[in-house]
Each structure stands twice: as C-alpha cells, then as structure tokens.
Amino acid sequence: QVQLVESGGGLVQAGGSLRLSCAGSGIIFRINSMAWYRQAPGKQRELVAQISSSGSRNYADFVKGRFTISRDNAKNTMYLQMNSLTPEDTAVYYCSTAANFGRYFGQGTQVTVSS
Numbered sequence: 793q794v795q796l797v798e799s800g801g802g803l804v805q806a807g808g809s810l811r812l813s814c815a816g817s818g819i820i821f822r823i824n825s826m827a828w829y830r831q832a833p834g835k836q837r838e839l840v841a842q843i844s845s846s847g848s849r850n851y852a853d854f855v856k857g858r859f860t861i862s863r864d865n866a867k868n869t870m871y872l873q874m875n876s877l878t879p880e881d882t883a884v885y886y887c888s889t890a891a892n893f894g895r896y897f898g899q900g901t902q903v904t905v906s907s
Contacts, residue, residue, distance in 0.1 A: 794818040794896045796887040801901030804877055812872040812901060814887030822865040824891060828872045830883035830903075837886070841872065854880075877905045 800812040814826070827842035841851045841861040849861055860873040870887060886902040 794889070794891050796851060796859075796889065796896060796898035797887065798887045798898045798901040800901045801885060803904045803906065806878055806905055806907050808877050808905070809873070809875045810877065810903060812874065812885055812887075812903075814870040814872075816868050816870070816887070816889065818890060819891050821868040824889045826861075826870045827888045828861060828870075829886045829888055829897070830881075831886070831900075832883040841887070843870065862864070863883060877903075879905045879907045881905050 795817045798812060799816045800810060802810060804810055823845050824840060825844045827839050827868045828840040830840050831837040839852055840855055841849065841859055843849050843861045843863055851859060858874065858876045874881065882903060882905050884902050886900045887898040895904055
C-alpha cells in the first residue's frame with residue numbers, strides 16, 4: 793500500500809532553517825507528482841508546494857523565495873528546504889501524493905518556529 797513518511801521537523805527560532813524529508817513507498821515514485829501541505833492549529837490544511845514528475849515546481853505565495861521543494865527519485869524521497877522561517881510557519885507539515893484514484897498523506901511532522 794501507499795506509505796509516505798515525513799521527517800525533519802522540530803523547534804527552530806525565527807529566521808532559522810529546517811529541511812523536511814518524505815520517503816515514499818508503494819508507488820512508482822518517479823512518475824508521481826508530490827506535494828507538501830501544512831495545517832496550523834485551528835486552520836484548514838493548505839498546499840505549500842508541489843513538484844511534478846518532471847521536476848516542475850509550484851509554490852504558495854506565502855513561501856515563495858523562502859522554501860524550495862525537490863525530489864530524488866533514486867531514493868524515492870522528496871524534500872522541503874525551509875529558510876527564513878517565521879512563527880506563522882508553525883504547523884504540521886504533510887507529504888502528499890495522488891495514486892490509485894485517491895490522495896494520500898503521511899502522518900505529518902511538526903514544525904514549530906519560536907519568536
């Protein structure tokens with residue numbers, strides 16, 4: 793079955809950086825578009841960034857210029873490099889892909905940015 797496992801979250805001060813990873817299995821990783829979502833307390837889950845199988849990238853306006861999404865198909869892994877973090881970036885970050893006519897999410901990794 794499809795499994796997505798995120799890692800790399802943690803506590804960081806404002807202005808700091810974190811790198812999230814997402815390991816995928818149960819899919820043909822190289823042909824899947826992948827995405828990062830996040831959900832802050834009391835808010836709806838929102839799309840942060842996505843990367844196609846060919847490497848095309850799209851970002852939400854609130855992360856443009858600060859976050860970079862990438863993928864390593866040889867390792868079945870996707871990344872999110874997050875720089876210049878602010879307290880507003882505090883959320884659970886989820887890895888996601890569409891497969892088997894459905895959308896899958898990992899269990900999430902907590903990112904907390906202190907002021």
